[in-house]
Amino acid sequence: QVHLVESGGGLVQAGDSLRLSCAASGRSVGSHAMGWFRQDPGKEREFVAAITWNGAVTNYADSVKGRFTISKDNARNRVYLQMNALKPEDTAVYYCAANWIYSDLTSNTKNIWGEGTLVTVSS
Numbered sequence: 361q362v363h364l365v366e367s368g369g370g371l372v373q374a375g376d377s378l379r380l381s382c383a384a385s386g387r388s389v390g391s392h393a394m395g396w397f398r399q400d401p402g403k404e405r406e407f408v409a410a411i412t413w414n415g416a417v418t419n420y421a422d423s424v425k426g427r428f429t430i431s432k433d434n435a436r437n438r439v440y441l442q443m444n445a446l447k448p449e450d451t452a453v454y455y456c457a458a459n460w461i462y463s464d465l466t467s468n469t470k471n472i473w474g475e476g477t478l479v480t481v482s483s
Contacts, residue, residue, distance in 0.1 A: 362386035369477030382456030398452035
């Protein structure tokens with residue numbers, strides 16, 4: 361079983377940058393596709409970014425393309441989300457996700473979740 365712990369959230373101003381980190385532990389964690397989702401209160405959890413187990417392929421939601429970058433460090437069992445040019449609409453709880461299958465990860469099918477970290481962007 362994979363265990364995920366997010367960190368790096370906080371309160372920033374519009375235009376600022378923030379880097380989220382996800383520490384992964386457990387069996388075969390390096391073989392999992394990893395990703396980030398976010399959720400506003402009262403809304404569904406939405407896909408933000410994903411990366412294959414070897415880092416060869418990445419995908420992003422249209423709303424964050426060009427501003428966010430996902431990366432994976434298998435040696436340290438960590439996944440990062442670099443967020444630049446933050447906007448107030450990026451405010452949400454950000455969740456790290458893991459899945460054996462990349463397409464299942466991006467479609468939010470049986471993902472393994474962390475507990476989330478709150479990002480608040482003030483205008």
